[in-house]
Amino acid sequence: GTGVATMKFKSPPVNSLSLDFLTEFCISLEKLENNRACRGVIITSAVPKIFSSGLDITEMCGKSTEHYAEFWRAVQEMWLRLYGSNMVTVAAVNGSSPAGGCLIALSCDYRIMVENPKFSIGLNEAQLGIVAPFWFKDTFVNIVGHRVAERSLQLGSLHPAPEAHRFGLVDELVPEEKLQEKTGAVMAQWLALPDHARQLTKSMMRKAVLDRLVAHREEDIQNFISFISKESIQKSLRMYMEMLKKKKG
Amino acid sequence: GTGVATMKFKSPPVNSLSLDFLTEFCISLEKLENNRACRGVIITSAVPKIFSSGLDITEMCGKSTEHYAEFWRAVQEMWLRLYGSNMVTVAAVNGSSPAGGCLIALSCDYRIMVENPKFSIGLNEAQLGIVAPFWFKDTFVNIVGHRVAERSLQLGSLHPAPEAHRFGLVDELVPEEKLQEKTGAVMAQWLALPDHARQLTKSMMRKAVLDRLVAHREEDIQNFISFISKESIQKSLRMYMEMLKKKKG
C-alpha cells in the first residue's frame, strides 16, 4: 500500500458535524493512528459543493445540559486528535467549509482548495451570534497570524477560495479536476521525510496550543454549556435553523 | 441615530497628546462606552495633514516625578480604554501619525488612511532616543507580526502611507475625498454583526495583551519615570523640541 488513507465525508446534505459524525470520525482517526502502515490521511468530501458545514446546530438547540457536555467533548476530542495527529494530514477542500468545517481544514498539515470562488471558508461563528472557542482561534492565529484572525473572527467572514488563498488560510488552489492528483503529489512530498523527525517537529510547533485546551478542557465545556443555554442564543440558533429550512424548501 | 459617534481631534497645531488632551479623550470615550445607543466610533482629525503627532513632549521635559506619573497613567488609561473598547473603532487617518498617534490608530479595529505618500505613520520613538513601551510593541506585533515590528521599532521608521499599507499597518488607502464615505461603509459592515458575539471575540483576541499592562501598570509607570528623568534623555528631548521650534519658525 501507499500508506495513505482517505477519509471522505459522506453525510448529506451538508456533512454537518453531529455527535454521531464526530464519534465516528474520532474512531476512524484513532484506528488509522494506531495502524503503523498508515502514514498519511487525506480528508475530503463526497458531498458536492460542501466540504463540511460545521457543527450540527440541532445538537446545540433545545437539548439537555448533559447532551451539550457530551457534544462539546466530542468536538474537542476531534480537534485534539486531528491537530495532534502523528500522520501527515492533507485537507482536499472540495466545497464550502464554514465554522467547524473550516476548523477541520485548519487542523491539517496542508490545505488544497478547489479554486471555485463560490466555495468559501472561514470561522463565521460571529455571524450566528456565537463566539469561536479559544482553541479554534489559536489554530486560526497559528495559520493566518493575529491581525487577519482578529478581523476575520470579528466579522465572521466566509472567504471565497481566492481570498482564503491570499490570506494563507489555504495553501493552494487547484481546478476541481486536478484536486486528487495535486493532493497525492503533496502527500508524497510530505511522506518523503523520515516520520520520526517530522512528527517531533510537528509536535514542537503545535504542543503549546494543544496543551492549552487539555489544561482547560472541563472549563471550556462549562463555558460552552452556559453560553449555549442562554435563551438569547437559543433563540438566534432557532431563527438560523428556520432560515436554513426556508432556503432549502 | 446611526449609533456611530465621531471623535475629531482638534488641538492645533499637531494634535499632540497632552495630559489635558488625554484626559478629555478618556472621558469622551467612557461616555460613549456607557451610552448604549452608541455602537461605533470613528476617530479622525480636524487638523490638516496631521492625525496626531503623539505624546506631548512638553509633558515629559523638566517636570516633576509626580507629573510624569500622572501623565504616564493617562497614556496607559487611554490605551486600555481604546484597545479594550466594546465599540467598533475605526481610525480615519487623514494625516501623519507618528509615535503615540500611531498607537491610537493601531488600537482601533480598522485603519483607513489617506493615500497621500507625504503622510506617514509609525512608532518612531527610537529616532528620538527613547523606547516604545512593551504594550505599544505588543499592539504593533499583533498587527504587523514580529519581524516587521522588530525592524520598524529598531529603526524608528515612519512609513509613508503606501508602505504602511503594504505592511498591513493600515488596512486600506483611499483618496482624501473618499475617506468619509469609505469610513462609513466599513463601520456599517462591522455594525452588521451582532454586538455581543463581536465584543466577546474582540476581547478574546486582545485580552492577553491588555492583561499584561494591567498586571504591570505601576512597574511600567516607574520605568517611564526613571527613564525619562535621565539627564541624557532630557537633553535629547530638549534638542528635539528646539529642532521642532526652528522648523516651525
Place this chain on the structure above:
Amino acid sequence: GTGVATMKFKSPPVNSLSLDFLTEFCISLEKLENNRACRGVIITSAVPKIFSSGLDITEMCGKSTEHYAEFWRAVQEMWLRLYGSNMVTVAAVNGSSPAGGCLIALSCDYRIMVENPKFSIGLNEAQLGIVAPFWFKDTFVNIVGHRVAERSLQLGSLHPAPEAHRFGLVDELVPEEKLQEKTGAVMAQWLALPDHARQLTKSMMRKAVLDRLVAHREEDIQNFISFISKESIQKSLRMYMEMLKKKKG
C-alpha cells in the same frame, strides 16, 4: 574608524560549525561586543558559494557524552551571543546556508542574500532525520511567522534565494557584485539611530525567546545528548556523511 567590523567565515570547504569554529566565533564576538568603538558587525563568508553549511556532523558522530555536551553548549553560546548582541548585526549571505548556517543568518538584525537561485537557505534538519531545537524554531517563527515555519521545518525545506525572500526569511536580494555596497548602506542606516534606544528595543523584542533557552539550557543539552546518542540517529548521520564524501569524491 567606521565602527563596523566584518567577520568573514573562512573554514573551507564549507564553513561547518565545528567546536573550534564556534569557540573562535564566540571569542571574536565577545571582543567586538566589549569594544565600545565597534557598533556593528557584518557576517559573511570567504568561501565561494557557501555561507555556512551548519553544525559540523563529525562533532555529533561517534563521540563521548562529554563531547556532545561541550559541543552543544558552544552552539547555544553562539546563538545567545549573536541573537542577544547589542551591536547591529547584518548577514551578507553570499552562498548556501542550511541548518546552523541559516540560524546564524536568522540571528542577525538584517539579512541580505545574493540573488542566485542556486543558493538556498533553511532549517533542513528534518531531512537528516533530526529535529531543530526549540530555540532554532523560536528564532525562525519570530521572522517568518508560525505557518511558514511549521511547514518549512516539517519538510526540512531549503529555500532558493528568491523563495526565501518571498517568505521574508531574507530581507533583500542583490546581485553578488552589489553585496558589499548594499550591506554597507544597510549598516549605515541602522547605525544612524542612537545606540541606547536601539539596543533596548532589540532586547525588548528578543528577550522572551532568549530567556527561554537560558531557563532550559541544561535540559536542552541533556535532550541533545540523549537524542544524538540513539543508534538510529548515529546511523543516519553516518549515512549522511558517507553521502557527502561520495559527492565530494
